Amino acid sequence: MRAGDALAQGIQPKRGGTLTTIVNPEPPVLHVGVNNQAPTLIVGGKIFQGLLRYSAKLEPMPELAKSWEVSADGLEYTFHLQENVKFHDGQPMTAEDVVFSIMKFHMEVSPRARGVFARIKEGVAVDANTVKFVLSAPFEPFLLMFDVTVSAIVPKHLFDGQDYRQAPAVQKPIGTGPFRFVEWQRGNFIRLERFDGYWKPGQPYLDSIIYRVVPDSQSRRLALETGQVQLTQSNDIEPFDVPQMRARPNLEVQTAGWEYFGPLMWLELNHRVKPLDDVRVRKALAHAVNRDFIAQRLWFGIGKPATGPVASSTRFYDASAKMPAYNVEAAKKLLDEAGLKPNGQGVRFTIRHLSLPYGEVFTRLGEFLRQSLRQVGVDLQLESVDVGTWAQRTANWEFDTTINYLYQYGDPTLGVERSYVSTNIKKILFSNVAGYANPKVDALFTQARDAADPKARQAAFSEVQKLLVEEVPLVWLMEMAFPTIYDRKLNNVITSGAGVHASFDDVFLA
Numbered sequence: 001m002r003a004g005d006a007l008a009q010g011i012q013p014k015r016g017g018t019l020t021t022i023v024n025p026e027p028p029v030l031h032v033g034v035n036n037q038a039p040t041l042i043v044g045g046k047i048f049q050g051l052l053r054y055s056a057k058l059e060p061m062p063e064l065a066k067s068w069e070v071s072a073d074g075l076e077y078t079f080h081l082q083e084n085v086k087f088h089d090g091q092p093m094t095a096e097d098v099v100f101s102i103m104k105f106h107m108e109v110s111p112r113a114r115g116v117f118a119r120i121k122e123g124v125a126v127d128a129n130t131v132k133f134v135l136s137a138p139f140e141p142f143l144l145m146f147d148v149t150v151s152a153i154v155p156k157h158l159f160d161g162q163d164y165r166q167a168p169a170v171q172k173p174i175g176t177g178p179f180r181f182v183e184w185q186r187g188n189f190i191r192l193e194r195f196d197g198y199w200k201p202g203q204p205y206l207d208s209i210i211y212r213v214v215p216d217s218q219s220r221r222l223a224l225e226t227g228q229v230q231l232t233q234s235n236d237i238e239p240f241d242v243p244q245m246r247a248r249p250n251l252e253v254q255t256a257g258w259e260y261f262g263p264l265m266w267l268e269l270n271h272r273v274k275p276l277d278d279v280r281v282r283k284a285l286a287h288a289v290n291r292d293f294i295a296q297r298l299w300f301g302i303g304k305p306a307t308g309p310v311a312s313s314t315r316f317y318d319a320s321a322k323m324p325a326y327n328v329e330a331a332k333k334l335l336d337e338a339g340l341k342p343n344g345q346g347v348r349f350t351i352r353h354l355s356l357p358y359g360e361v362f363t364r365l366g367e368f369l370r371q372s373l374r375q376v377g378v379d380l381q382l383e384s385v386d387v388g389t390w391a392q393r394t395a396n397w398e399f400d401t402t403i404n405y406l407y408q409y410g411d412p413t414l415g416v417e418r419s420y421v422s423t424n425i426k427k428i429l430f431s432n433v434a435g436y437a438n439p440k441v442d443a444l445f446t447q448a449r450d451a452a453d454p455k456a457r458q459a460a461f462s463e464v465q466k467l468l469v470e471e472v473p474l475v476w477l478m479e480m481a482f483p484t485i486y487d488r489k490l491n492n493v494i495t496s497g498a499g500v501h502a503s504f505d506d507v508f509l510a
Helices: 003-008 038-047 095-109 111-117 217-225 239-246 279-288 291-298 328-337 360-374 387-395 439-450 454-471
Strands: 018-023 052-054 060-062 065-070 076-081 120-127 130-135 179-185 189-194 208-213 251-254 264-269 303-305 349-354 378-383 401-406 475-480 484-487
Touching (some): 018 038, 038 179, 060 065, 076 095, 095 111, 095 120, 095 130, 179 208, 239 251, 264 279, 279 328, 279 360, 291 303, 291 360, 291 475, 349 360, 360 378, 439 454
Parallel strands (some): 018 208, 349 378, 349 401
Antiparallel strands (some): 052 060, 076 130, 120 130, 179 189, 189 208, 251 484, 264 401, 264 475
């Protein structure tokens, strides 16, 4: 519900007040682009903005671009920018900042955007408020690339000529969003305050947003129940606590607002570690895990079992490409065929599992995986680390297995391809850290990426999905959904396909 919708329903947007919410876990930095972890994107979405935002049906809508045109041949994209937009340091945002952000900043720091923006043959500032991008070849999903979580517009004057990841503006982020960064007491809270120079007259409505850092899951639930916070999102409330939250009359529980992301969770496998390089072993691991149990008993139905590398909500999903089903005996047979016989303790091999530190439910998931794999003779040893260490070790390939979940951004070229193509085997988080390589997979993703016709793209994507479920480079576990739970006094919380990652410029307390 946008502000206009609120008025149509007789609710007058009210100016003032502080929204107190939670961020979990505490992000390493707040600069989107430099860091793409979920907590950074949620907080950073209030500080930064993209050219576009998207509806729940993934239709592009204006943000920093008020309008745009695409040439008939699909090669030229012209964006007309909002006027009188300022960064939080008072400097005007111009077309030069947009060109720098797309052509230089995100090309350097974003492993996912790099492959797409490399297709831009030319990016030019036509005038102060007009940007034109010319592609080397038509690229059907190009307009899905301009959300704040993908390509936030950053100030050229604070980054050009510097190490983008180490520049001072990374620690004190400055964007065009409705809220400016004010204070961060590590381990305690992050405070954002209204930016009085915001380009939308009279907005934002809120005076400030405070993100409290609350590591303990029951303390987060208590804070919501007692009104100490008015909003929780993402992993804040454990799935097993959501049914009780639904029963409280003052709270609204929604799972909408994740359509743009289509998050898919999997067991990450490091193919450099034996015997994980053996497809029979990977298939056995997939057979050994009951995905229905994970979705229903650990996540209480918030999400559904994965069937393969593409989420069912993502374009070009092929329902006929199904990964190995839960079958303990089939898993044992495959491990026998791989020559991995049990020792006297019934153990075939031991691998380490780097637990994802995103809440108690992921701890429970690690324990469930250990029990599941123990049934087939695999000893999974759990390691617990903090968020920063998890990100560093995963990026540096210093793991045997871990849990990860990535956003698909509505199209496999944008959010799926990066995890499987050999050109993206890099020591960068959310790239192909597994080290999986198959020339046929590379070729099919390229074919799907380059095809202008959706039917041709579907054919290539269907073939690559069938090939991936046969090779099982990762063990896909669940298509995720996340509850957004908020006090009914809070209005306009979910207004797009990006949900709580949006700017919150029209959120108000009534």
